[in-house]
Amino acid sequence: xxxxxxxxxxxxxxxxxxxxxxxxxxxxxxxxxxxxxxxxxxxxxxxxxxxxxxxxxxxxxxxxxxxxxxxxxxxxxxxxxxxxxxxxxxxxxxxxxxxxxxxxxxxxxxxxxxxxxxxxxxxxxxxxxxxxxxxxxxxxxxxxxxxxxxxxxxxxxxxxxxxxxxxxxxxxxxxxxxxxxxxxxxxxxxxxxxxxxxxxxxxxxxxxxxxxxxxxxxxxxxxxxxxxxxxxxxxxxxxxxxxxxxxxxxxxxxxxxxxxxxxxxxxxxxxxxxxxxxxxxxxxxxxxxxxxxxxxxxxxxxxxxxxxxxxxxxxxxxxxxxxxxxxxxxxxxxxxxxxxxxxxxxxxxxxxxxxxxxxxxxxxxxxxx
Numbered sequence: 001x002x003x004x005x006x007x008x009x010x011x012x013x014x015x016x017x018x019x020x021x022x023x024x025x026x027x028x029x030x031x032x033x034x035x036x037x038x039x040x041x042x043x044x045x046x047x048x049x050x051x052x053x054x055x056x057x058x059x060x061x062x063x064x065x066x067x068x069x070x071x072x073x074x075x076x077x078x079x080x081x082x083x084x085x086x087x088x089x090x091x092x093x094x095x096x097x098x099x100x101x102x103x104x105x106x107x108x109x110x111x112x113x114x115x116x117x118x119x120x121x122x123x124x125x126x127x128x129x130x131x132x133x134x135x136x137x138x139x140x141x142x143x144x145x146x147x148x149x150x151x152x153x154x155x156x157x158x159x160x161x162x163x164x165x166x167x168x169x170x171x172x173x174x175x176x177x178x179x180x181x182x183x184x185x186x187x188x189x190x191x192x193x194x195x196x197x198x199x200x201x202x203x204x205x206x207x208x209x210x211x212x213x214x215x216x217x218x219x220x221x222x223x224x225x226x227x228x229x230x231x232x233x234x235x236x237x238x239x240x241x242x243x244x245x246x247x248x249x250x251x252x253x254x255x256x257x258x259x260x261x262x263x264x265x266x267x268x269x270x271x272x273x274x275x276x277x278x279x280x281x282x283x284x285x286x287x288x289x290x291x292x293x294x295x296x297x298x299x300x301x302x303x304x305x306x307x308x309x310x311x312x313x314x315x316x317x318x319x320x321x322x323x324x325x326x327x328x329x330x331x332x333x334x335x336x337x338x339x340x341x342x343x344x345x346x347x348x349x350x351x352x353x354x355x356x357x358x359x360x361x362x363x364x365x366x367x368x369x
Contacts, residue, residue, distance in 0.1 A: 014040060015168060016080045017176075017359030018066065020159060022200045023047055023223075023310070025066060026356040028334075029077065039338055042356075044349055045069050059155060063162030070163070080160050081169035081359040083176050086202045088152030090116055091144065091172060091216040098132065098139035116147045123147040130212065144213075146172060169362050173197060174206040174216040176358030177308070181208055183337050183361055191303035192293070195332075196286065197354055198311035200224055204355075205286060207293050209300060215293045221282045223311040229274040234267065249315020250275050252323070256316075275314060283324045308332035308354035334358070 019026040027043040045065050049058055070077060092115045099107065108127055113120045130142040153170050160167040171179075177195045185193075190210050197204040200223040207215035231241035248271040251257045260268045290302055304327055307318065312331055322329040333350055334357035335341055 014077070014079070015360060015362055016075070016077045016165070017356040017361070018080050018082045018160065018165075019173075019176075019353075019356040019359065020062060020082055020156065021047075021310075024352070025062065025069075026353050027066070027069065028353055028356040028360040029075065030360050036339065037337070039335065039342060041073055041075055042342070042345070042353060043069055043073065044352060055155075059159050060162060063159050066159070066163035066165075078166055079168045080163075080165040081171060081362050082156050082160060082167065083171040083173045083355060083359060084148055084152050084156060085173035085204055085218050086220075087218075089146065089148045089172055089218075090118065091146050091174070092116070093130075093214070094143055094145055095133065095135055095140045096143050098141055104129075104141075112145050112147070115145055118147060118149060120147075122150055124150055124153050148172075169359065171359060171362070172216070173204040173218075173355050174213065176355045176362075177204065177206050178208060178213045178358070179361050180334055180354055180358035181206075181306075182211065184332075184334070185211070190300070192298065192300040194286070194290070194302050194305045196305060196307045196309075196312075198222055198282075198307060198309040200310065203282065203309070203311075205289055207289065207302070209298060214296075214298070215289055217289050219282065219285045221278060221285060222309075225281075226275055226278050226311065226314070229278050230271055233270045233274040244271050245275065245314065248272065248275075250279065250317060250320050252316045252319045276320070279317070279320055280324070283321065286325075302327055305329040306332050308334065308351040310352040312351045313348045 014029060014031050016027060016029045024047055025045040027041070027045065029040040029042070030037050031040040032038070047062065047065065049061055053061070094115050096104070096111050104111070109120050109125060112125055112127070116123065124147070126146050128144045130144060133140050133142050148170070156170055157167045177197055181193065181195060192207060192209040195206040195208065201220070203219040203222045205215070205217045205219055206213050226245055227238050227241045230245055231238055234241060234244060244267060248268050251260055251268065251272040294301065305321065305325060307321070307329060318329045318331055331351055332354050334354040335350065
């Protein structure tokens with residue numbers, strides 16, 4: 001009886017999306033009521049872990065924070081999805097010989113090894129077939145290879161199990177963003193869209209064309225890069241630089257620049273100059289990925305850019321990037337598909353929930369098929 005009651009209250013299709021970042025853990029859980037998706041709960045758990053804390057202790061601290069949060073909120077969850085990014089994961093789009101699913105499953109390690117810069121024995125390897133193609137008259141398959149270092153995957157599993165959760169899905173940040181985009185995209189949108197999730201240590205880049213991710217890349221220009229540039233300019237510590245970054249932003253219009261000069265607002269001018277320099281570096285790196293995408297002979301150029309992540313709240317960032325890329329740049333609202341937002345949801349938190357929302361949209365059936 002108790003078992004049946006638990007199943008009715010906490011159906012297994014509800015998966016908690018947990019985005020474990022460097023500065024915070026983001027938590028999102030949806031539930032479906034009468035075929036309408038609703039937000040079951042959300043959270044942003046700040047992490048203040050010193051750099052010299054041993055890895056095992058760090059994992060235990062994060063597990064404890066998640067467990068405490070779930071208990072405090074009364075969330076009796078079982079299943080969780082999380083993701084990885086950065087140097088621990090490699091995504092490659094490759095053309096492989098046309099093989100049956102059974103043949104490919106048996107030979108994938110051999111086929112994939114030339115494309116993976118890690119020892120194949122040290123990674124968890126998975127793949128997804130996009131479509132059948134022909135190259136030089138030979139039948140082939142267009143395939144996405146994903147190789148994640150085993151220790152990085154195990155770290156995420158350890159954190160979730162330590163929090164009392166069952167880790168069903170270990171995704172890649174960029175693919176979690178694709179899942180979210182599928183939910184947010186206007187019906188019939190066939191243009192190419194670029195997603196930028198700007199976190200503290202890494203920026204996840206995805207280019208999606210006709211509903212399929214075609215370019216995935218992690219760029220190591222992110223929040224900490226802004227902090228270092230501002231700290232150097234203001235001659236202050238990282239904490240003060242972070243505070244200045246959040247309270248200031250980028251001066252884009254001539255009116256804003258003139259107003260800062262007239263007020264002798266040296267800090268605003270200095271922060272803007274430092275942040276603008278970092279944004280131009282980010283623009284250069286993103287442009288390289290766009291050029292690579294266009295070099296593949298695609299039909300669509302980038303029609304718009306959607307930015308998310310904790311760093312995307314930098315004042316005037318969308319205006320600055322829109323002027324550089326010459327396309328519309330918008331701030332993501334990862335919960336825009338819901339009937340309504342919770343009243344206690346701060347607007348500046350929304351963009352940081354993008355990856356966690358994409359993870360929470362995954363269903364148990366994804367792994368049963």
